Amino acid sequence: MKHDRREFIKKAGWTFIGSGLYINLFSAGPALAGSRSSALKNLYAFIVNTETCIGCGKCAAACRAENSVPDGNYRTWIERYTIMHSGSVEVDSPHGGEKGFTPLSFNPADIRKSFFVPKLCNHCKKPNCVQVCPVGATYVSPEGFVLVDEKRCVGCSYCMQACPYSARFMNPVTHTADKCTWCYHRIRQGKTTACVQVCPVGARLFGRVDDTDGPVAQLLKAKRLQVLKPETGNEPMVLYVGLDKEVH
Amino acid sequence: MIFDNATRQTNQNNTPAAYTKRQTYRTRHEEEASFMKAYDHIIRFALLITAVIAGFFIIRARLVPESFGVQGSYSYAFYRADSADEQAALPAVHQGSAHCSACHAPQASLRQTNAHAGLECETCHGSFKAHNNNTKERMAVSGSVDACMLCHAALTARPAQFPQIDSFSAHVAQQNETLLPGMTCVTCHDPHAPM
Amino acid sequence: MHDIVTSGFLFPNDLHAHWSLMIVLYPYITGLVAGAFIVSSLYHVFGIKELKPVARFSLVAAFAFLMFACTPLLFHLGHPERALNIMFTPKFTSAMSGFGYIYNFYLLIVLLEIWFVYRPEIIRRARETQGPLKALYWCLALGSLNDDEASLGLDRKIISVLAAVGIPSACILHGYVGFLFGSLKSNPWWSSPLMPVIFLLSAIVSGISILIVCYWLVCRFSDLKLDTGCLTAMFKYLWGFFILDVSMEGLELLTHIYEAHEEWHIVSLMLSERLGFSFYTLQLGICSVIPLIALGFVVLKKMQDATRIRLGLICSVLILVQVLAMRWNVIVGGQLFSKSLRGLTSYTPTILGREGLLAALVLFMMPFVVMYVFNLILPLFNKEAESQQ
Structure with a gap:
């Protein structure tokens, strides 16, 4: 114990000095040079195909059942974008799309295009939420999953403010931060995520990036993919097929 | 001073x-x-x-x-x-179709031959959890039109090639059938092998 | 419970403002600390003699506010019982993690300075009083009743060092609170390098204002004689810092408007639709323009002392409101638009409840209770010195 304490003081001291300077300033160098440097291995990626999503909401409902997500909060949700010829954009997501969508009252002749965009935690490579957690209650797991330790979380909501995607919420039962875990428990048990499993059209794919025969690695090769809000520098690991410029 | x-x-x-x-x-x-x-x-x-x-x-x-400490990276894994x-x-709540087939082989094999072949049982039946806890809670899907319309109602946001119908009555009329009371999608389509 | 009013499209998790009234109160109280401490430093370090009557008081006021600077956070936390995790397992990549240490370091400095300033007084009372009071003063003196010239000279040296160290600490403490918000790249209304500067300047003006109001109230309701020179000096500093403060706020807004980033559309909509009164009317309008002009008159024009004091007091109260409005507009405003950049929500504090108006009011009164109790033990104002002048 005594040794641990000394170790801690030493570590904390050095990291206080070092982390601010080294990690934040100098690690930007290699990233700019193109090598995706990160101390962590991001072994997994999630691919969302907005071109095949039918907006049935099965994924959001399955997520709620799988993870006991309290009503009114969403670990995943589906947005419907309707873009008019006039250029105006209508977006809706009733109940997070969990109960499906009903037809809109617009004149079909006025609609330029319309599509669904499922959203979930992006499990970023450089997650802003983990950066701002003051107590080390949210972290990147060895497999690259961004998780919350509900036994350490103090419930300050700083991570919710920091997440550019609003993927986090305050769990009204545990009073701690809560979010999509990419069904970490299921992955560790050799299954796939609940939302991927129930999707009837395969609009959601999850798998290892390094598994060259896997569907994710195949799509990574075959398709041009986009991420949400790349300007935040968080390097999301949820990749989108057919993402429109109107989607934030 | x-x-x-x-x-x-x-x-x-x-x-x-x-x-x-x-x-x-x-x-x-x-x-x-x-x-x-x-x-x-x-x-x-x-x-x-x-x-x-x-x-x-x-x-x-x-x-x-x-077990608290730096697990590799201080920035992201402390x-x-x-x-x-x-x-x-x-515990995992959704179990997957392979698990269902063990007891429900006929439905499982029927499904494999048809338009719903790619679907998981739990997509329509809901999660397996309650059924599994020896409660034998039924996982039946209500045979209502709405249950099918969740995926098959015509929406502009849906990909055009995906099978969709404007409304149940319009679909029945289009198929040159008479709309009878009590009629639902499953009157004509077996949900395990719809087409 | 007020209903949430939404318009446009919000991400489904963006309906509620996570940071409530308590998080508005937190930087407000912290700001008063920084401001009060700066006033005491103007006397102790920069030798502004006019401020002598409030030199001790400002130090104790800083301490009293500091004691309750953290409390709003405890009211807000989902798990207040885990609050010390922030010191047990701090993660220094988080702007928030330093708070526990910065706060305690600053508390120590203020506590030390007060102790050294009051030590002769404590020792004198430990000698003169009897019974439990004697015990109390003896404990406060830590049992060391030595007030010979050698130790007092040492104290004087330490006080000036502490006051000097205290200035950057006060600036760090409050600049840091601004950094908490300003460093969040996810929020276009917060993310700004000017945020720490604005927080610091508004902290200073709010601190000077509350000292002015308190000093006047104490003189009004006790036999203490109001020192006009001291009050005028405070008006002067208040005006100076307020000019800087309003300029920075204006510059920040101007930059937002002129740069007109993608996000500005929703932020400006939020400002006009949700914060029309508290931002445009209060923060930028009434509570900025009137004090700016009126304080200019107070400082530059010749007028009767009574008029000067009355006008200055009104300005101080307006500035207190301005800073409170600014805290509200920043913290609540930043949560009234969704990160979808397509929708607005609303926030109305409840009356009762853990994060309600009543709790906030009681909390805000607590520092004044501390000052009152402190005054019972050790005098906030130096009456003997007053009467000799």
Whole structure:
């Protein structure tokens, strides 16, 4: 114990000095040079195909059942974008799309295009939420999953403010931060995520990036993919097929 | 400047002049003693603060879980290692079609031959959890039109090639059938093999 | 419970403002600390003699506010019982993690300075009083009743060092609170390098204002004689800092408007639709323009002392409101638009409840209770010195 304490003081001291300077300033160098440097291995990626999503909401409902997500909060949700010829954009997501969508009252002749965009935690490579957690209650797991330790979380909501995607919420039962875990428990048990499993059209794919025969690695090769809000520098690991410029 | 005059008065005998004069004749021992005397209150305060800080570290050592620490990267992996394992141990709620086939082989094989072949049982039947907990809670889907329309109602946002119908009655009329009371999608389509 | 009013499209998790009234109160109280401490430093370090009557008081006021600077956070946390995790397992990549240490370091400095400033007084009372009071003063003196010239000279040296160290600490403490918000790249209304500067300047003006109001109230309701010179000096500093403060706020807004980033559309909509009164009318309008002009008159024009004091007081109260409005507009405003950049939500504090108006009001009164109790033990104002002048 005594040794641990000394170790801690030493570590904390050095990291206080070092982390601010080294990690934040100098690690930007290699990233700019193109090598995706990160101390962590991001072994997994999630691919969302907005071109095949039918907006049935099965994924959001399955997520709620799988993870006991309290009503009114969403670990995943589906947005419907309707873009008019006039250029105006209508977006809706009733109940997070969990109960499906009903037809809109617009004149079909006025609609330029319309599509669904499922959203979930992006499990970023450089997650802003983990950066701002003051107590080390949210972290990147060895497999690259961004998780919350509900036994350490103090419930300050700083991570919710920091997440550019609003993927986090305050769990009204545990009073701690809560979010999509990419069904970490299921992955560790050799299954796939609940939302991927129930999707009837395969609009959601999850798998290892390094598994060259896997569907994710195949799509990574075959398709041009986009991420949400790349300007935040968080390097999301949820990749989108057919993402429109109107989607934030 | 920050002391009141009242306080100053009590120290009048310690005027600087008298102070230096006395100091001249001090022995070394006396000097050390006076030095200690001047620092006495500061030493006491320092001891108090040291005790508080030491107390903090003793409490900290007792309260921080053993597996807490840097797990590779300080920026992104400074956490309680047990937390990940605890989460990995959570029970899975959805079980997957292979699990269902064990008891429901006819439906499973029927499904494999048709338009719903790519579907998981739990997509329509809901999660397996309650059924599995020996409650034998039924996982039947209501045969209502709405259950099918969740996927098959015509929406502009849906990909055009996906089979969709504007409304149940319009679909029935289109198929040259008569709309009878009590009629639903499953009257004509077997949900396990719809087409 | 007020209903949430939404318009446009919000991400489904963006309906509620996570940071409530308590998080508005937190930087407000912290700001008063920084401001009050700066006033005491103007006397102790920069030798502004006019401020002598409030030199001790400002130090104790800083301490009293500091004691309750953290409390709003405890009211807000989902798990207040885990609050010390922030010191047990701090993660220094988080702007928030330093708070526990910065706060305690600053508390120590203020506490030490007060102790050294009051030590002769404590010792005198330990000698003059009897019974339990004697015990109390003896404990406060940590049992060391030595007030010879050597130790007092040492104290004086330490006080000036502490006051000097205190200035950057006060600036760090409050600049840091601004950094908490300003460093969040996810929020276009917060993310700004000017945020720490604005927080610091508004902290200073709010601190000076509350000292002015308190000093006047104490003189009004006790036999203490109001020192016009001291009050005028405070008006002067208040005006100076307020000019800087309003300029920075204006510059920040101007930059937002002129740069007109993608996000500005929703932020400006939020400002006009949700914060029309508290931002445009209060923060930028009434509570900025009137004090700016009126304080200019107070400082530059010749007028009767009574008029000067009355006008200055009104300005101080307006500035207190301005800073509170600014805290509200920043913290609540930043949560009234969704990160979808397509929708607005609303926030109305409840009356009762853990994060309600009543709790906030009681909390805000607590520092004044501390000052009152402190005054019972040790005098906030130096009456003997007053009467001799």
